[in-house]
Ligand SMILES: Nc1nc2c(ncn2[C@@H]2O[C@H](COP(=O)(O)OP(=O)(O)OP(=O)(O)O)[C@@H](O)[C@H]2O)c(=O)[nH]1
C-alpha cells in the first residue's frame with residue numbers, strides 16, 4: 517500500500533450541463549467529506565439517496581451517494597461517489613466546498629487509476645487497457661481494449677516471469693552444487709528445455725502483434741488528385757456530412773481536412789487534400805506541398821480524377837487506387853469496380869450521385885480487414901509492451917546461447933528477461949514512465 521495523505525476528487529462524468537454528474541473522491545478524506553455533506557455515512561456499496569448541504573446547512577442538491585470503504589474499492593483507498601444533477605451551478609458549488617476541505621485537492625489526469633495501480637489493484641497493462649477502452653471509438657477497438665483490461669497480457673507476463681525465475685533457480689542450484697567443475701547436466705537440460713518452451717510462447721505472441729497496435733492507431737486514407745476532380749465531394753460522401761467545402765472553383769481546398777470514420781468496426785482516418793497542380797499562388801503552393809507530404813505517409817491513396825487518361829502522380833511506395841469520378845457526365849456509365857486487380861484496382865464513381873460508391877466502400881472495408889488482420893488474438897497494443905517483450909525474448913535467446921560458456925552467464929540473462937517482464941507489469945523502476953502513461957488519461961479516471 518502507498519498511503520497518500522491527500523484526498524483527490526474529480527468530476528468523473530462528461531462536460532456539464534448533463535442530466536447527472538458524478539463526482540468521485542478517493543483517499544482518507546472521502547468518508548469525512550461524505551459525512552460533512554450528507555450528515556452521516558451511508559451503508560457501504562449501497563446507492564443511497566441523500567440531501568447534500570453546504571457548510572451553512574443550505575441544501576445544494578438532492579443526490580444519490582455511494583460509499584466504498586478501502587481496500588475493497590476501485591483505487592484500494594476509501595472512495596465516495598456523489599451522483600448529482602449535472603448543472604454547472606451544482607458542480608461549481610460542490611467543487612468549491614470540496615476544495616476548501618483539509619488535505620483535499622482536484623485529481624490529476626489518471627490519478628485514480630494510478631492509485632489503483634500503486635495499490636496493486638491492477639497492473640500496468642490493465643491500466644493501459646483501461647485507457648484504451650475509454651478512448652475506443654469503434655467496436656473492434658473496444659473489444660481489444662477489454663481483452664487488455666481483463667489482464668490477458670498481464671496474466672501471461674506474470675506466469676512467464678515466475679517460470680523464468682524458477683528456471684534461473686534451477687540453474688543457480690546447479691551452480692551451488694558444483695563446487696568444482698561443471699554443473700550436472702541433469703539440472704541444466706530441463707531448465708534449458710523450459711526456457712526454449714517459454715521463448716516459443718513469447719515469440720508466438722510477438723509474431724501475432726503489430727496488427728493490434730495498428731488497431732489502436734487506425735488506418736489513414738488520403739484522397740489526392742488534380743484540382744476539381746471532386747475530392748472534397750468524395751470526402752463528404754464518405755463522411756456522410758458536409759465536412760469540406762465543394763465548389764466549381766479549382767483550388768478550393770488548401771488545408772488538410774480529416775475525418776475519423778468507423779468502417780465496419782475498423783478505425784479509418786480519411787484526409788481530403790488540395791488539388792495537385794503547378795500554381796503561382798503561394799497559399800495554394802503550400803496546400804499542394806501538404807497534400808504531397810500527407811499522401812507520401814498514407815496507408816492508402818485514392819487518386820481521384822475526372823479523366824481516365826489522367827496521369828497518376830505517385831508520391832508513395834504504398835498502394836494507390838485509381839478512382840475515376842463524375843461518371844454521371846459520361847455517355848457510357850459503367851460504375852463501380854472496373855478492374856479488380858488487387859495491386860491497382862480502378863473504380864468509376866459519381867461522388868455527387870453516389871453511383872459506384874458501394875463498390876468503393878466494400879473495397880475499403882476489405883483493405884482495412886487485410887491491413888488490420890485478425891486482431892482477435894493480438895495481446896500487444898503498445899510500443900512499450902512490444903519493446904519489453906522483445907527484450908525478454910532476446911535475453912532468453914542469449915541465455916540459451918551462453919549456457920555452454922558458463923551457467924552464471926545464462927542465469928544473468930534470465931534475470932534480465934525477468935526484469936523486462938517486471939517492467940511490462942509495472943513492478944520495477946517505472947516511476948518515470950508512470951507520469952507519461954497516466955498523463956494520457958482523462959481527468960476523473
Ligand atoms: N457531375 C458531377 N460533378 C461533380 C462530381 N463530384 C464533384 N463534382 C463537382 O465538381 C466540382 C469540384 O468538386 P470538389 O469536390 O470541390 O473538387 P475538389 O477535387 O475537392 O477540388 P479542389 O479542392 O479545388 O482541388 C464541384 O462543382 C462539384 O459539385 C460528380 O460526381 N459529378
Ligand SMILES: [K+]
Pocket residue numbers: 743744762763764765766767768769
Ligand atoms: K473545387
Ligand SMILES: [Mg+2]
Pocket residue numbers: 747748749760761762768769788789790791
Ligand atoms: Mg477540395
